[in-house]
Amino acid sequence: MPGLLRGMARVAVVSGTATAVSNRVSRRQGERWATQEQAAYPEAPAPAAPAPSGESRVDQLKSLGELKAQGVLTDAEFEAEKARILG
Numbered sequence: 592m593p594g595l596l597r598g599m600a601r602v603a604v605v606s607g608t609a610t611a612v613s614n615r616v617s618r619r620q621g622e623r624w625a626t627q628e629q630a631a632y633p634e635a636p637a638p639a640a641p642a643p644s645g646e647s648r649v650d651q652l653k654s655l656g657e658l659k660a661q662g663v664l665t666d667a668e669f670e671a672e673k674a675r676i677l678g
Contacts, residue, residue: 651676 646654652673659669 648676 655664655669655672655676658664659666664672
């Protein structure tokens with residue numbers, strides 16, 4: 592009976608170790624592939640929305656704020672356009 596328990600414990604340790612190693616390898620490969628995909632397909636910057644010349648500054652800033660809230664513009668793009676509008 593002690594030999595049977597020892598054998599079962601050995602199998603449990605070996606299979607647990609194999610599972611942990613397999614999960615680690617899978618996670619590292621996934622991270623590597625995600626990094627390669629990001630490098631292969633760089634995100635194009637969103638074009639700034641051209642404001643019609645008849646709009647006031649306030650209207651232009653409101654439109655710009657809405658685009659930022661929708662996620663169309665990044666913080667840097669928002670600040671650049673806001674500086675351009677305000678002169």
